[in-house]
Amino acid sequence: MKRLAIIIAILCLAMPAMAKPKAEIKSQWRGARVAYLGDSITDKRQVEKGVNDTYWLYLESILGIKSYIYGISGHQWKHIPGQTDKLIKEHGQEVDAIMIFVGTNDYNANVPLGEWYSEEPVEVEVTGPKKSKSGVIKSRMKRTILMDNNTVRGRINIAMAKLKAAYPTKQIILLTPIHRGTALLSDWNIQPDEMHANGVGEYIDAYVDVVKEAGNVWAVPVIDLNSICGLYPLEESSALYWRKPSLEKSEKSGKGRIDRLHPNSAGHLRMARCLAYQLLGYPAKLD
Secondary structure (H helix, E strand, O other): OHHHHHHHHHHHHHOOOOOOOOOOOOOOOOOOEEEEEEOOOOOHHHOEOOOEOOHHHHHHHHHOOEEEEOOOOOOOHHHHHHHHHHHHHHHOOOOOEEEEEOOHHHHHOOOOOOOOEEEEEEEEEEOOOOOOOOOEEEEEEEEEEOOOOOOHHHHHHHHHHHHHHHOOOOEEEEEOOOOOOOEEEEOOEEEOOOOOOOOOOOOHHHHHHHHHHHHHHHOOOEEOHHHHOOOOOOOHHHHHHEEEEEEEEOOOOOOEEEEEEEEOHHHHHHHHHHHHHHHOOOOOOOO
């Protein structure tokens, strides 16, 4: 028996190791301190190991990022300045990059899209005739950034102005909202899928487009997570990516619950993998 045990041990050592593959990418993001601002999809209170892991937890493993989490369930663009204040208070300038993943709750709250700018004619000096030492006064249209907390574009302007003032040397990246399925989360929180317009007649697509526009308005990169992550809750074959893809009865109330709004661990992993390869195209540190 002793001889047999020795033979088995030798054979085991000779066999190739079946180690779990590491999904780590060596890149400029390793060790980067990243603050995440957003809503429930980012909220660390949603973490339930193995059930509701999050994209930022996976990015820690994939890219070696150090995470500072400020997302809060239900938050909208109007809450980003408050999250920024908390980041400043807790970490000051000790952060390398900031990601903002928010907007789906603005859609659900029926917030009007609004405008980026107001316009008015002003008198301004422009180049005069050749050999002239002074210019000439002309009437030109001038635009001014609209700081309007009652519209999505206005809210983004307020948030980005604060972030740009507080973190002029830091990388700031916007993420577009992902697709929305039906969410029957409670008797007071019922959200139809994205095929329905909201209370101001807008579809989620418009809120996604506004975030894309913000990249050009505020000179920041935008990662279109809405398209690249492939999560599409309207398709039944996508059920494996959502927290409660089918109607389930609550043990407490006995009423049905469904959630194709929040990705489960598999959905977050897919988001993280897609985000990781996009992030490889951007510097983690700009100062």
